[in-house]
Amino acid sequence: MKIKINRQETIEEFEVPFKSTTLLKALYHIKNNIDNTLTFSSNCRSGVCGACAVRVNGKEVLACSHTPQDGDLVEPLVYHEIQRDLKVNKQKARKTLKSSTAWLHQPQKATISQEQVALTEKQSDCILCNSCYSSCPVLEVNPNFIGPFALTRAYRYTSDPREGDVKATIDNIQTNGVWDCTLCGNCTEVCPQGIDPKMDITMLRSTSAQFGYSDPNFQAMDFGFGGF
Amino acid sequence: MLDILIVGSGGAGLSSALTAKQQGATVTVVGKHYPTASQTSMAQGGINASLGNVTPDSVQAHIDDTIKSAHELCNKKMVETMCQDAPNTIEWLEELGVPFDRTQNGKVAQRQLGGASSKRACYAQDYTGLKILHTLYDSCLKEGIEMLEEYFLLELIVEDKQVLGAIFLDIVTGEVKEIRAKATILATGGYGALYKNFTTNSEGATGDGLASVLRAGGTLSDMEFVQFHPTALKGSATLISESARGEGGYLVNSKGERFVDELLPRDVVARAIFEQIESGEEVFLDIRHLGEEKLLHLMPQEVHLCRLYEGVDPISELIPIKPVAHYTMGGIDVNENLEVTGLKNCYAVGECSNAKIHGANRLGGNSLLEIISLGREAGKNAVGCVSQRTETTNTKNTQLQKTKEYIDSLFEEYPYQKNFYNLQDELGEKFYKHAGVVKDNTKLNNLLNELRVIKADLDDMGIGDKNRENNTNLVEFLQFQNLLTIGEVVLDASIVRDESRGAHYKSAFPKKDNQHFKAHSLYWVEDGILQNRLQKVES
Structure with missing residues (x-):
């Protein structure tokens, strides 16, 4: 079986054994036996550490969870600085966690029901693999967009009954945040954990509205009679 | 500073x-x-805490369980x-803000794990x-x-x-x-x-x-x-949680025979499986009888892992397993x-x-x-x-220069005649077979000799990737050297301890020997030579 790897300067083709059950194993086969310089990130081998996300035939996958097919084209994530081959710098994308202030601002004691936990159970399954970020077309036009995973995380904390100051996070996700999303759903499609950032962003929009925010795009729209 | x-x-x-x-x-x-x-x-x-949210519990019970499992050490x-x-x-x-699961009255939910006298693990x-x-x-x-x-x-x-x-x-x-x-x-x-x-x-x-x-x-x-978990997937060593047996899963060999009480402690079950494998049997986890509905409800992650990493569907097929280091x-x-x-x-x-x-x-x-x-x-x-502490006045240290020189030498001098990746794979398997679930002094000694030969051959290894930036080949080579350092101690300490205690089991010394080995084994390097001694545990 042959797989192709986009190494920036060239697209190289490698022969890997059919018994490679995962793409990560195929990559290690190449690194260990054919070309030591092939560079990629990985760690846990079981889909929870988020290190090994790449794109295969244009779609984001975890290398450790993808079964390679003959002719697969493997590429690094987009909207990330490519450091070498498939290894990317995730620091810029990670900064969105800080700008969105996705954490408990003012912890308060609260009795939480299992139903409330279940509401954000999926959101807190996030492994920070950055697949959603790579799939997001908004970043093509606005590199400062906070992006899907940080907004999902903001939603997870603002929905927590232990948060005593929901507005603090909401205030920080207005600019380059919830209103910039086009609700295309790419992020939802590629998430290896089955998280639905599109829905989380929709929810954050309604919370934002409760705090008096509204869609700036909507305000800017002029339907020929000077707007609303 | x-x-x-x-x-x-x-x-x-x-x-x-x-x-x-x-x-x-x-x-x-x-x-x-x-x-x-x-x-x-x-x-x-x-994560254990004796909150008693689900079943009665006490700090003392948690202490007692932990001490019992530690086997005096x-x-x-x-x-x-x-x-x-x-x-x-x-x-x-x-x-x-950790999103723990909850009980019906809104407290942190707790579940039973092996060796605990109460439902103590918050999850x-x-x-x-x-x-x-x-x-x-x-x-x-x-x-x-x-x-x-x-x-x-x-x-x-x-x-x-x-x-x-x-x-x-x-x-x-x-x-x-x-x-x-x-x-x-x-x-x-x-x-x-x-x-x-x-x-x-x-x-x-x-x-x-x-x-x-x-x-x-x-x-x-x-x-x-080193603790071994009884059930990991045979091919990928991916963990299949204890809950599969807790829910009623069986362990069977190639003949379809059950050979151990599946709910005994981890080390006992792991040894029983290892012995089967050593005698030429394959070992499988069988959860088919639990039924599709129950499996998809109770252990969806396990079903997914079996399909993905082992290519078997546990709803209709046996799951090939092996005990692995955990x-x-x-x-x-x-x-x-x-x-x-x-x-x-x-x-x-x-x-x-x-x-x-x-x-x-x-x-x-x-x-x-x-x-x-x-x-x-x-x-x-x-x-x-x-x-x-007061501010250290000494700023000069030759360590940095030495370390830099060593890293530089890996780029400049070391040839790449021996592939350390292959050696690492071989060592992994040998440690598993000879320093794993069941240990034997002859095999441990042989492996220690082999490991020392590999250490002596390090000069023939080195890195194939000579780029300075983002060099994961270099990182992996340095990690390999660390494993050789650690591996030598693991083997020597295993050889010295002629008894069986907890996760350390020697077939020739199947019993605990408190007279000689109710002690911690200590290792350090002095003048470039590995030293060791046993430190008795006071009771």
Whole structure:
């Protein structure tokens, strides 16, 4: 079986054994036996550490969870600085966690029901693999967009009954945040954990509205009679 | 000068960072991966605390269970401290926002794990470690804690047994850099990767902190104690949780015969499976009789893992399994303040350390507790150490230059005649077969000789990738060397301990021998030579 790897300067083709059950194993086969310089990130081998996300035939996958097919084209994530081959710098994308202030601002004691936990159970399954970020077309036009995973995380904390100051996070996700999303759903499609950032962003929009925010795009729209 | 340098960004490192920062110290956390990629993310089951939210429980019961499982090799005071602190630990995690599952009346839910006399493990589905780790990470971002990613620990900077900081390879730029601090906390994880392809651990569990301590003149202890989990997938060594047997799954051999009571302790079941495999049988987990509906409801993650990594559908097929290395009880020897034996201003915490909590066999749910509870303790203690220290006047140290020269030599001099990756694979399998579930002195000695030959051949290895930046080949070669350092100690300690205790089992010495071996095995290097002694446990 042959797989192709986009190494920036060239697209190289490698022969890997059919018994490679995962793409990560195929990559290690190449690194260990054919070309030591092939560079990629990985760690846990079981889909929870988020290190090994790449794109295969244009779609984001975890290398450790993808079964390679003959002719697969493997590429690094987009909207990330490519450091070498498939290894990317995730620091810029990670900064969105800080700008969105996705954490408990003012912890308060609260009795939480299992139903409330279940509401954000999926959101807190996030492994920070950055697949959603790579799939997001908004970043093509606005590199400062906070992006899907940080907004999902903001939603997870603002929905927590232990948060005593929901507005603090909401205030920080207005600019380059919830209103910039086009609700295309790419992020939802590629998430290896089955998280639905599109829905989380929709929810954050309604919370934002409760705090008096509204869609700036909507305000800017002029339907020929000077707007609303 | 920086107050506290924390090496390792898993649960233990981040907990100590948050605590030290809250107490006013300046803190930098350094890790070889991004913080959320650490081993902590893989912990599934839960974190123990005797809250009694589901079944009656007490701190004393938690202490008793832990001591029983440790087979005399624990420090009762350490166990007591940790178990008493467990409810506070959960409260602290609650304040940070960890999304624990709940009982019907809104309390933190708790489940039964092996060896516990009550439902004691607080959990967040089977993602407990992941959710704790990510919440800690978010809290560190909130507190503005400096975290340096992709820094690989090369050496501790030591003068007169005082640790002055550490030297790192900045993986991205390829530069060798030093970070000095008044106190250093090592939270670098275990050495399960020694059993490559035969462990549930991540690739990065290469004992980097342990090897650096040994080189710096510190002490390691109880390195022969490695816990094996009975059921991992045969091909990929992916963990299949104990819950599969808890729900009524069977273990069968190639003839379809059951051969062990599936619910006996981990070490006993692991040995029974290993013996079957040694006698030429294949071993399978059979959960087909539980039915599709129940399986998809109770263990969807397991069903998914079997399909993905083993290519079998557990609803209609047998799951091929093997026992694999799961947790390393041994580690950097520390005192009751978590200070590293033989070094000053240096602490170790989490799986990299041996705080004498788990002894010869770790209890499920106690490792997450250890990293958080003792992680906070390490943070506090390091702050205390910093306040007593005056600014070091000595700024000159030849260590950095030496380390730089060694790294340069890997780029310039070393040939690449022998492929260390292949050797690492071979070693992983041999450690599994000869220093694994069942040990035998002849095999251990042979493997020790082989390992020493490989060590002597290191000059023929080196790296094929000569680029300075983002050189993962270099990192993997350095990790391989750390594994050789650690592996030698594991083998020697296994040879010395002629008895069976907890996870350490020798067929020729199947009984516990308290007269000779109710003792910790200590290892250190003196004048370039590995030294050891047994330290009796007072009872």
